[in-house]
Amino acid sequence: MPRLASRMSRAVPSAIMAVAEKAKRLKAEGRDIISFSIGVPGFLPGPHVYEAARAALAKDSGAYGSNRGPDALLDAWIGFLARNGLPGYTRREVATGVGGKHVLFQVMYALFDEGDEILIPTPYWTSYVDIAEILGLKIKLLRCGSEHDYKVSAERLAEALTPDTRGVLLNNPSNPTGMVYSREEMQGIADVLAGHSCWILSDDIYSQLIFDGIGWQNVLKCRPELRDRTIIMDSISKSYGMPGWRVGYLAGPAAVADAVTTLNSNSITNLPEVVNAAAIAALNGPQDATVQACADFAKKRDLVLAALDGLPGIHCPRPQGAFYVFPDISGCFGKRHGDRVIETDADFCDALLEAKGVACVPGRAFGEPNALRISYACADAVLADGLARIADFVRSLV
Numbered sequence: 139m140p141r142l143a144s145r146m147s148r149a150v151p152s153a154i155m156a157v158a159e160k161a162k163r164l165k166a167e168g169r170d171i172i173s174f175s176i177g178v179p180g181f182l183p184g185p186h187v188y189e190a191a192r193a194a195l196a197k198d199s200g201a202y203g204s205n206r207g208p209d210a211l212l213d214a215w216i217g218f219l220a221r222n223g224l225p226g227y228t229r230r231e232v233a234t235g236v237g238g239k240h241v242l243f244q245v246m247y248a249l250f251d252e253g254d255e256i257l258i259p260t261p262y263w264t265s266y267v268d269i270a271e272i273l274g275l276k277i278k279l280l281r282c283g284s285e286h287d288y289k290v291s292a293e294r295l296a297e298a299l300t301p302d303t304r305g306v307l308l309n310n311p312s313n314p315t316g317m318v319y320s321r322e323e324m325q326g327i328a329d330v331l332a333g334h335s336c337w338i339l340s341d342d343i344y345s346q347l348i349f350d351g352i353g354w355q356n357v358l359k360c361r362p363e364l365r366d367r368t369i370i371m372d373s374i375s376k377s378y379g380m381p382g383w384r385v386g387y388l389a390g391p392a393a394v395a396d397a398v399t400t401l402n403s404n405s406i407t408n409l410p411e412v413v414n415a416a417a418i419a420a421l422n423g424p425q426d427a428t429v430q431a432c433a434d435f436a437k438k439r440d441l442v443l444a445a446l447d448g449l450p451g452i453h454c455p456r457p458q459g460a461f462y463v464f465p466d467i468s469g470c471f472g473k474r475h476g477d478r479v480i481e482t483d484a485d486f487c488d489a490l491l492e493a494k495g496v497a498c499v500p501g502r503a504f505g506e507p508n509a510l511r512i513s514y515a516c517a518d519a520v521l522a523d524g525l526a527r528i529a530d531f532v533r534s535l536v
């Protein structure tokens with residue numbers, strides 16, 4: 139067989155998927171497994187979304203569609219942005235893709251050459267680094283551990299940026315930490331970025347899932363003049379409980395939206411009509427399911443924090459968004475579970491899965507090996523059971 143492209147030696151399957159697959163396999167073998175591994179929001183959109191999909195199916199033309207996305211979807215996304223404090227985008231400044239991950243891939247492909255430096259605060263969503271690796275970028279990580287509440291401060295960002303920095307990735311609320319930036323924090327970040335002429339990639343996929351009434355912030359709300367080099371990326375996956383429908387979108391300079399449209403024309407061609415209709419209905423229709431999901435997640439967040447509170451060796455900054463908690467477990471390192479010494483996050487997660495049947499993703503998958511990620515978008519009874527097992531496990535360490 140001839141060889142694969144050399145870039146494939148840098149491509150790795152998603153670490154999160156690997157944990158989810160293992161949990162699935164153990165379950166299939168008859169083990170009693172609770173999976174807190176994968177980031178599926180666990181709610182469904184309202185009936186209007188399914189009605190729109192059925193209506194589109196009934197009058198399906200079977201034709202190819204627009205590479206950028208149909209006007210009605212572009213307008214729905216522009217309307218969503220305006221409702222969330224980012225008005226004034228035009229159709230030329232937006233484009234769609236097959237989910238947020240595909241949009242991110244296309245944007246990074248369009249903006250960066252091999253060897254370009256990209257600054258990624260950690261903990262990061264795994265695909266930022268995985269995609270940057272595939273594209274051969276120079277990855278500069280800025281570690282923001284639990285002692286920093288997992289957030290990048292203006293001061294530390296200013297220290298990390300150099301004239302070589304071609305792009306910065308921001309994610310608010312964050313996966314894996316659920317942490318949310320305040321207005322003051324985001325203003326500081328925007329002020330620093332105003333002094334550096336790099337691209338700003340703003341992944342706002344969890345913007346609708348923010349608790350405690352603190353509101354969503356973004357560099358463009360703080361510094362509108364950054365619009366000529368900021369790309370907002372989002373999708374229907376988390377906000378509307380529709381990860382499998384695969385609709386993502388971006389807003390940014392027309393040249394970037396055009397570039398992604400060109401890449402679409404050479405790869406996916408278009409999103410399917412039925413899927414587009416469902417996305418338009420989700421964006422334009424009643425937002426009740428999203429509002430309810432957000433309220434439910436806030437209560438689940440409280441359950442998780444209450445269960446972790448006071449556990450020996452565990453320290454957890456308080457998340458205010460998304461559906462993740464990211465406890466620092468480094469206080470457990472060096473302790474024993476039975477004969478096994480827990481030296482790392484991977485040891486901890488492995489032993490927890492073996493002993494208690496609870497699957498969590500080791501923090502190293504997100505660039506923070508002192509922690510693990512709990513994705514808590516599951517039924518309350520399952521959550522309570524899983525949390526009790528984690529508490530038992532941690533208390534059993536000596």
Ligand code: PLP
Nearest residue numbers: 177237238239263313343373375
């Ligand atoms: N960005 C972040 C931070 C995510 O957590 C995810 C999914 O987990 C995505 C982007 C991509 O989501 P999707 O491709 O399902 O739209």
